[in-house]
Amino acid sequence: xxxxxxxxxxxxxWYEIDAADAVVGRLAxxxxxxxxxxxxxxxxxxxxxxxxxxVKNIEKIKFTGKKFTNKKYYxxxxxxxxxxxTTPEKISEKKPGDxxxxxxxxxxxxxxxxxxxxxxxxxxxxxxxxxxSQSPKVIDINKLNSKNHIRN
Numbered sequence: 001x002x003x004x005x006x007x008x009x010x011x012x013x014w015y016e017i018d019a020a021d022a023v024v025g026r027l028a029x030x031x032x033x034x035x036x037x038x039x040x041x042x043x044x045x046x047x048x049x050x051x052x053x054x055v056k057n058i059e060k061i062k063f064t065g066k067k068f069t070n071k072k073y074y075x076x077x078x079x080x081x082x083x084x085x086t087t088p089e090k091i092s093e094k095k096p097g098d099x100x101x102x103x104x105x106x107x108x109x110x111x112x113x114x115x116x117x118x119x120x121x122x123x124x125x126x127x128x129x130x131x132x133s134q135s136p137k138v139i140d141i142n143k144l145n146s147k148n149h150i151r152n
Contacts, residue, residue, distance in 0.1 A: 004134040005044045005069035013051040022141045028103035035120045048113060052129050054122045058097045063088060097123035
């Protein structure tokens with residue numbers, strides 16, 4: 001029989017990731033698994049049992065190849081001829097964290113649950129953040145590869 005996690009059984013952990021010299025897509029996959037709760041043994045798709053993730057040094061994040069200048073993001077205003085395009089370079093000038101947040105958001109399923117899970121992602125410029133009182137566990141991105149998973 002499949003056991004589903006209940007609301008009162010959920011306990012969230014805090015993780016801290018240093019994004020210096022990390023590749024955006026690889027970092028986004030790790031973050032999306034953690035905030036959805038897929039790194040836990042009691043993963044339940046319809047419940048928000050994910051953990052909080054604090055990402056620091058977001059201004060030092062990397063893209064592979066020429067994606068930083070050549071990759072295009074599109075959105076449509078809903079009006080005729082209202083397609084807008086931008087690049088990660090233009091997004092990073094205004095808000096450096098929005099590139100990673102967009103990548104993580106696109107890896108989550110659509111709906112209200114994804115919006116709630118995305119709110120567990122905290123992105124900061126520099127190495128200081130206000131969540132040190134939660135004593136987050138540090139995840140070293142450089143040691144992780146596709147075969148390693150984060151377990152509690």
